[in-house]
Amino acid sequence: MRRLGELEAEIMDRLWRWRRPSTVRDIVDDINRTRPVAYTTVMTVANILHAKGWLLREEKEGRAWLYVPVRTREEYVAALMEDALGASEDRPVALAHFIGRMAPAELAALRKALRAAGKHADT
Incomplete structure (x- = not known):
């Protein structure tokens, strides 16, 4: 298993800690407390994590997917x-x-x- 990249790890860390379905906006807002990151960047990495089988798209909240980790x-x-x-x-x-x-x-x-x-x- 390949180690997660830096932003992948940041996204997964939040989802593991929060233990609730979350949108890209939730993740971006939290990361932006410590450093700037673009919404589109986080969205792209969340899509990559989904394609790799790390994240599941549960349902939509408005137009945004709610993501949950597949593994602990x-x-x-x-x-x-x-x-x-x-x-x-x-x-x-x-x-x-x-x-x-x-x-x-x-x-x-x-x-x-x-x-x-x-x-x-x-x-």
């Missing part, structure tokens, strides 16, 4: 992690190095996820 932020991050592991010639060693950098709370969450995955595999 966590699913996106998991796919990036999978790709990063795939870049190694020795996935178990790369995974061991990754785990070695985890904080205790992250290790506890990993153990819990592994137990849940084991239970799921047993059924």
Whole structure:
């Protein structure tokens, strides 16, 4: 999976945080609080994200589409992690190095996820 571009990531970040269908106007107005961006630029990138399968057009609000993410932020991050592991010639060693950098709370969450995955595999 290719990493999102800068503006793609800004758009997705807002939609993931807001957790509600949003128009391009909503996104533009929010980005413009920190830096200028043209409506047409955001509309073009939203169309690209839709074509790539990242955004779903739910319905129209007036003449504007309401966009929602197809995947969660966590699913996106998991796919990036999978790709990063795939870049190694020795996935178990790369995974061991990754785990070695985890904080205790992250290790506890990993153990819990592994137990849940084991239970799921047993059924």
